[in-house]
Amino acid sequence: MDINQIRQLYLDHFTEHGHQIIDRAPLVLNDDATTLFTGSGMQPLLPYLLGADHPAGDRLVDVQPCLRSQDIEEVGDNRHTTFFEMLGNWxxxxxxxxxQIRFAWDFLVNKVGLDPARMYVSVYSGDQSLEISPDDESAQVWHELFSAAGVSTDRIDLVTEERGNAEGSGGARICGYRDKNWWSRGGGPETMPVGDPGGPDTEIFYYFPQVEHDKSYGEHPHPNSDGGQYLEIGNSVFMQFQRTENGLSPLPRRNVDFGGGLERIAAAAIDSPDVYRVGTLAPIVSRIEELSGRAYDDDTEAMRVIADHVRGAVFLIADGVRPSGKEHGYVLRRLLRRAIRFAHAIECFDGTLESVADAAIDAYAAAYPTLDAARTEILGVLAKEERQFRRTLGKGLRELRRLGKESRPLSGADLFTLYERFGFPVELAAEEANRLGVDLLAGWRADFDTAMERQRQMSRASSTLGT
Structure with missing residues (x-):
């Protein structure tokens, strides 16, 4: 089933059950200073989860584009992206x-067609120290659904990811975790920010037997491992608490917040553990193959990074973000320069961003017509940014390699010089140093930040003198 069909199928499924479709929020929430970007579907709905009445009613559904810049260095494997679409119902x-669990099951099994024998779930195992009981109610619903489908329903309480890594789950269908199955914006129940909602959750994973477990994540596989065999495709959060100065307090009403990764569900639907094979990302990857004359299977990491970063940039620019040295603009610039760096490595040169972005807009135009409407502006922003960075990229790389030959660890001052002279983002310089096997001095980041602050002070002083 195609990813565009799944997107529409999800909205149809929940409207059939009395949900109202709400508009997506922009990637930048001007009234939320806690985060740079919309990173989940629940962020714009926080006031309503805390008790306010939503004008569309108490059953809502949407598809929300999200961007998580904190995942930028994870991009390159088969599952992580900075930009993604999240299916949400509340x-x-x-x-x-x-x-909620039955709604999710019906959608994934009966509508999308996923094999229930390859679905595994996790539930909250409870916390005796905080007097929070295990989520036996969710476990029982899952037991009933799997049993009706003729699937075994063994259960194990692993409690911690570390225990799962050490012992494995033994193929248990329902796994209990403590920290992994409590949702809030600040971690477990004891570390939730005061005022925030939270509660236990139940996650859904799809199993790929064709993938070899990566033991660098633990000796044994289990659903909440990053070892590669299990892919999380959805998470139902049961928000029933609010953190106060005195601990947890029941919310005025209990809420459901479901988030499902559209790309991951689509990957499961085509039996691929690689989200870059789905219908919106595959055409972007194909464009990169054409530009480079290389095959995706031979330069997988580079093509994943370029495809993800350019796609995210397209949506950011459409939502009004422009490359700059501050906050949102800095993240956009970092995405673009990182994409250019990887493009340079596979011999994709001038015009790469425009061409890849053109393919990205084509892939998403049917679902997001504003992208097509802004195509000329988006491509113009990308062309300008690429021209500017290409001028100094080669010089910066040569300087970094020269410094690497001096048989000494690089300092924060070295990386600041690369930034100041060649516009080389510090994160990109650190990544490239690691790629070249060049050590960095302990504390290099603090030294770089000190140099940056010194430059800002000099700039402010110069500005004052000139007034």
Whole structure:
């Protein structure tokens, strides 16, 4: 099933169950200073999860583009992206665990067609020290659904990811975790920010037997491992608590917040552990293959980085972000320069960003017509940024290699020189140093930040003198 079909199928499925479709939020939330970008579907809905009435009612559904810049260095494997689409449905004080789990099952198994024998789930194992009980209610609903489908329902409480890595799950269908199955914006129940909602969650994973478990993530596989065999495709959060100065307090009403990774569900639907094979990313990768004259299977990491970063940049520019040295603009510039760096490595030269972005807009235009409407502007921004960075990229790389031959660890001052003279983002310089096997001095980041602050002070002083 194609990813565009799944997107529409999801909206149809939940409108059939009385949900109202709400508009997507922009990637930059001007009224939320806690984060640079919209990183989940629940962010714009936080006031309603805390008790306010939503104008569209108490059953909502949407597809929300998200961007998580903190994942930028994870991009390159088969599952991580900075930009992604999140399927979301909410109940604001209405249905709860039983109905939500059945809604999710019906969509994934009966609508998308996923094999229930390859689905595994996790539930909250409880915390005795905080007097929070295990989520036996969710486990029982999963038991009923799997049993009706003729699938075994063994259960194990691993409690921690570390224990799972050391012992494995033994193929258990339902796994209990403590920290992994409590959702809040600040971690477990004891570290939630005061005022924030949270609660236990139940996650859904799809199993890929064709993938060899990566033991660098632990000796044994289990659903909540990053070893590669299990891919998380959805998470139902049962928000029933709010953190106060005195601990956890029940919310005025219990809420459901479901988030499903559209690309990951689409990958499961085509039995691929690689999200870059799905219908929106595959055409972008194909364009990179054409530009480079190379095959995806031979330069996988580079093509994944370019495809993800340019796609994310397209959506950011459409939502009004422009490359700069500050906040949102800095992240956009970092995405673009990182994409150019990887393009340079596979011999994709001038015009790469425009061409790849053109393919990205084509892939998403049907679902997001504003991208097509802004195509000329988007491509113009990318062309200008690429021209500027290409001028100094080669010089910066040569300087970094020269410094690397001096048989000494590089300092923060060295990286600041690369930034100041060649516009080389510090994160990109650090990545490239690691790629070249060049050591960095301990504390290099603090030294770089000190040099940056000194430059800002000099700039402010110069500006004051000139007024």
């Amino acid at each position: 109940s604001l004080g209405g249905y709860f665990k039983d109905e």
